Amino acid sequence: MNFERGSKPNPTGNLIAYCHVFGENPIAPGGKIIASNVVVSFLKIGDNYPVVTFPPVALSSKEELLKILTENIHLYDVVQLPDFQMPDNKDQSNQYIQERMEQFNSMVMRYVEYCKAKEKKQATGGTEKLEGFNQPLETLANLSLEFRSSSGIAKEATRLKMDRIVDYFQNHHPQLDIDNFQKALAFPGKLGDELVSLYIQKFNAIQIENYEGASDLRRRILAIESMSPQA
Structure with a gap:
């Protein structure tokens, strides 16, 4: 299948x-x-x-x-x-x-x-990751994972749904660098998965005004992005 x-x-x-x-x-x-x-x-x-x-x-x-x-x-x-x-x-x-x-x-x-x-x-005791769609940031996090793991028309549909959430953040939370997050979605492999996760963590840190944590996450993001062939 x-x-x-x-x-x-x-x-x-x-x-x-x-x-x-x-x-x-x-x-x-x-x-x-x-x-x-x-x-x-x-x-x-x-x-x-x-x-x-x-x-x-x-x-x-x-x-x-x-x-x-x-x-x-x-x-x-x-x-x-x-x-x-x-x-x-x-x-x-x-x-x-x-x-x-x-x-x-x-x-x-x-x-x-x-x-x-x-x-x-x-x-027999196995656990499955539960998905939640109650908050925009949580929605963005889940959709970004779905986008990176999907293919074909499912990937396109996920991207369209994610674009709506991206528009929400661009309109309501311009302090978040959503444009860079969108570029990170194209970063390949496990490092790309980590990069997307770090962006979500950084957005959350900014939302709760943990600016020291956000600064640390930004340094980790820049370190990964510097490995990009296009960097």
Whole structure:
């Protein structure tokens, strides 16, 4: 499974699976995207996890899917499926649809297994990081992590949602160097993760007027940024 957001070890139980369509769309003429929502309940019945697979829908464009995801990207896992291209021959088309349905059902079964594995891990003492979205700074911190770990359309949707939070800080907290924070998002590797974290810590220190701590964090930030190939 090609996760664009989310991961096998920590599924949310709420999956959006989509694919690009080339040629005829069997759900709706002209639709460039087929998408489906799969929900796995952790309210298991014995060893069985109830699953709801909503009927696939056709969307007119990638932008339409992006708009839907942007509003609630933190709720979903996102998986891109192989491109859909209907054969011209009718008999081949029927066979192709059957094969795609089998592939989709197999993907759903794998996703359920990931959810089962997560629940078993938690039952044996494993802990999962909890996300909170109550405060703008906390939202920015979580979205920045999501942005760096996502790919494809999920990354784009996360960026759009994060841009709104960035606009909030630029308008309400101009003392924070948000522009430099945005540049830090492109810094590669583990150092980039640390750099983004340091910016969030610095913003928090400034908000609580811990200017000595903010100054120390700034020195650490500059030390990492000096390692950039563009520095």
